[in-house]
Amino acid sequence: MGKGDATREIILDEAAGLARQVGLGGLTIGSLATRTGMSKSGLFAHFGSKEAMQLQVLDHETDRFTSEVVRPALSAPRGEPRVRALFEGWLAWDSADGGCPLVAAAFELDDQPGPVRDRLLHNQRDWFDTLATIASTGVAEGHFRPDTDPRQFAQDIEGIMLAFHVASRLLSDPDAAARAHRGLDALLAAAAAPAAP
Amino acid sequence: MGKGDATREIILDEAAGLARQVGLGGLTIGSLATRTGMSKSGLFAHFGSKEAMQLQVLDHETDRFTSEVVRPALSAPRGEPRVRALFEGWLAWDSADGGCPLVAAAFELDDQPGPVRDRLLHNQRDWFDTLATIASTGVAEGHFRPDTDPRQFAQDIEGIMLAFHVASRLLSDPDAAARAHRGLDALLAAAAAPAAP
């Protein structure tokens, strides 16, 4: 990794932190340059355009999300434990400062067509598929009833996560996490295969 | 209502439409002036500052939300029918172009301190209370089990709404609404009071 790649990584880290506060659209070359102690033009040269920078920030955060949340969860035992691991990982991830940047981007870009939205859409589809796949793994393991709809499960669990996000981050509700856990328990209980007698 | 108030109403309508696309922070006096066919300074004079304008846009949309979603639902019979009415009303409201602007604002401002966030926080607390109140009304009516936690119910139902928002608006999933309905059914079934024998 050359010097260029190293500083670009630093820039992306800083950019992600800034984007978590002001959104991807609120990212500014000038403020980012000040933050990193670089000149505007020196920083700009790394990307060539603001849009290219936004795309790289998006990819950067998606990679981080994959390695910090998704991959660890996939090393948990298949079925219900894996669902719980993913859920816990996500809660921790969203509780870090600024919250999940991808969630913020999803609500920011839902009505702004363009390459950035396209990229995010692709990532979010992958995420939704991951949720559904983990759910259907639970069925295959015999943890969940055979008629469980994986995509229904995916949308339900995502709802619990999103409600936690707003309850904890905006409303500062100290019970948000407890309720999220209770929501997940209810979801798992409803999907649970009847105990073999 | 004098002429000033009338045009200010027009401006706020237009501003809300724009904010649904680009967010409250993305609102711009210049673009708003172009949209309404006014001069920048003429438009600006109605508000005195950009922040004051954002606050009025927020109030404007909150009022609209109250009269288009909350109030109609409150005229439905108490208990479960009222929950369903509120839910249906919200789904329709969020399916209009741009989606629910308050949801977008909630995710945009969760990390941006200031008067605008404070106002939004206040509104969102009211909304959460409304959800909880309607839930506890269901308990009082005997539709829901006595041990139903109204605030748990509120966070759960909000999760279903938020998951619908992203599934339908970003992912363009045609099954989003159907899953939201199934999610609500499951929630209501879990809370339902056991039928009197």
Next chain:
DNA sequence: GCTTCTGACGAACGATCGTGCTAAAAAGGA
């Protein structure tokens, strides 16, 4: 040693940002 390439900088560009100030136009009550 000299050359070449890379990474960063400073200055400047036109455009647009939010915000004043002043004057004209419009509205409304007498």
Next chain:
DNA sequence: TCCTTTTTAGCACGATCGTTCGTCAGAAGC
């Protein structure tokens, strides 16, 4: 109708936006 108040436009301001360009120190290759 006249007069006052309200509403709008015009113009200008400093700041900042994204972007381009020429330059230059230092690392790398020969």
